[in-house]
Amino acid sequence: MSFLHPWMLLGLGAAAIPIILHLIARRRPPTVIFPAVRYLVDTAREHQRRLRIRNLLLLLVRTALIVALMLAASGPSVPISGVPGHAPSALVVIVDNSVSSGAVAGGTAVGEPLRRAAAEVLSRATAEDALWLLTADGLARSGDRKTLTRVVDSLATSSMRLDLGAAIRQADAILAGEERPGEIFLITDLQRTAVSPAATQAPLVVVRPEGDVVSNVGVGSVATGTQPWQFDGGRLIVTIAGDADGPVALSVAVGGRPERQALAGPGAPVAVTVTGLTPGWWPVVVSVDPDELRADDRRVTAVRVAPVARVTWNPADLHLATAVQVLEADGRVRRGNEVTLGGLGRGLSVVFPPADPAEVGALNRALGRRGVAWRFGDPVNAAERSDSGALVGAVAVARRYRLERSTAGGTGVLATVGGDPWMVRDAGVVLLGSRLDPEWTELPLAAEFVPFVDALINRVARGEVALRQGTPGGTVLLPDRTTEVHSGERRWTVEGGAPFSPPATGLYYLVAGIDTMGVLAANVDVRESYLERAGDRAIRQLWHPARIIEPERARDVVFAAGARGDLRGPLLWLALALALVEVGLASLRKRES
């Protein structure tokens, strides 16, 4: 039993009033001399049992009357199945229209019966119900039955993933603010990879399709290796996702060049070498033959082809010099004047704070003359760690200079320590808050130091960012200097540092002014390729106490499994009947008196 106004149950204490009055009246009755006691005794002997029963009945009726009124005021409802009506309820319908719902089984998309079930569930709602619709895009739509039914009818398979546990938690949070009894209806293909733990206070009904799961093969991932590629090309590492039981033929298309064919075994990555590329950003499309789930049969990415940076460094910076020499030996850098490491050069520069604090002022003045909006501020000596980011992970930082903006418009923060900018780029100059020395930071001793220096020289100093991966509908924070995003014919004017949500799969070029500084590759979540369903037992353990039904039963179960019968009417009728009985008993007593 649940209550619309549970605080009214406090009024049940009033049910004790008749009993208390009765007990008070019974305390120490006064003694009266009365000669005709024998008549009283005769009367009592004859009528005591009847009067006692009647008084007890009157007491019970009055108590029950108060209880009935208080219960009615609290708006109780109980689960009742098989009744045409139901008490005003709050219903959240979660329709899983994620990528996997687009799989075709028996000529019909898996999501089709789910959408029909959702429409039938909504058809049972009344104007007194509060309704919400949650789909893979994560939006909670509130509306009446007709509005939400129209949304369901027009619902297409999304290219987004739906975390079922998160959706249940979101629905539970919605219902937490509702006074009406709530219910969550989760209509899903119950993909195992979408299931995550969730606790809910509201009754949960899971509608999942019958029938076997179709097999599926998709492109799981495409890795491009270290970028930028040189003119001699590079290697793409492709993995296959799904439940393929043998080698799968895949095609790789780089730009407009002829497709390359390869065979990839399940769980075994295949390397595809690509050569002869000119400088620039190259789109890469890897695809497999179409099957029951088309959305994951194609995956896009991009590679950046550019000559290696020509760099100058100070041999006194021991650890940095060692890393650069390794990169030089590997062909990732050459000696030259394109990028200056450790100090302010004529061109692109990576500047560390000077070892002598007295030189900081002169360096800041030089930065100002170059038009750099950032300065070295006060020194900070504290054990801190860098905030984990795409460029550098969480590394210990013992000494640093606080980087401060000299103008209001300066942006370009690449890494932070304790919330303060630690690595920034502006006007072709990269400023690091710490020297690349173990006394300042442990980064030179870390395994990621050489790749970091590679990225610092070949991408960061040049104003480029790493290839970013995303999913349709997911959120990606744009690099600070981004001014525009375009994909094919579509363009978005954006602000650096703002979140961006790619609407569909594809490549999104990140532009700063007229320069393309990076690419966002949006592909379906690889977990959507695995169509295996979660078992009912596991579901009941994760989402206790969930009720699992087939789509055909959804219409009958909604507002019946969690569905409530409003008890206010019956309770008020009961109170009226009790009041009549009370009046009858009281008037009988009065008449006898």
Added chain:
Amino acid sequence: MLDHMRLDLLDPVEVSRLGGLELSTEGVVEGFLTGLHRSPKRGFSVEFAEYRMYQPGDELRYIDWKVLGRNDRLYVKQFEEETNLRAMIVLDASRSMAWTGSPDTLLTKLEYAKRLAAAIALVLLRQHDATGLITFDDEVRSVTPAKARMTHWRRLLKELNGLEPGHGTAAGPALARVVDLLRRRGLVVFISDLLLDRDAALKAFKFLRHRGHQVLVLHVMDPGEVTLEGLQEVRFEDPETREAVILRPRDWAGVYQKTVSRAVQAWRVACRSNGISYHCITSDTPFGLALREALASPSGVT
């Protein structure tokens, strides 16, 4: 002032406030007898009984000459035995009689009964009937033999004036004493609230009837005993037996009244079936009405 008032019709409390037992009783009886003369039920102790054919030897003074003139037949009138009545008033002076539910507006049952007994005695003595008085509680308290002189009334009044409520109630010894005192057939007036052993009392009444006595039972009740009033729960205690019962009058008033009515009816039926006159009188009844009801009955004295 007493000359102009019908004291027999006044409220008993008002009557008691007018003077002592003697004065007020005389006023009551005067009023009662005045009213009686205006009543079609007038009569004297020598009552006409029936006509009988004249037989030789009958006294000529009893021949009804009017009948002879109309029918030309000789009839003689026969009368009830013309003899002075011997009456004994038996008054219950137990503790239960010394109670009233409304001390401000009602006499106690005992005070009411004393005045009623005095009035009856006066009526009887004025008819030259010998009248005596026995008072009792759980034993015989006093015995005043029956005498016909009017001066005897003073003695009866003195006895009644000095009567105080006693303890329990036992009518048997008092009624047995009546048998000793009334050798000839007479009248027994039993005044009580009848809160006594009913079977024993009825047995004594039957014995008196068996001995040829007329028995008149005056059941005196306080109005507070007839109807039960009050909202709160009360512990009711019997002043004689100390028996107690706790109940809420509001709940029990109806059924109690039925019980009382049934008890009164039981007394009435039991008495009538044995030729005993029974009258239930509440202590708010004017004495004149009580006397009329008691003395105008078939077993009454008028």
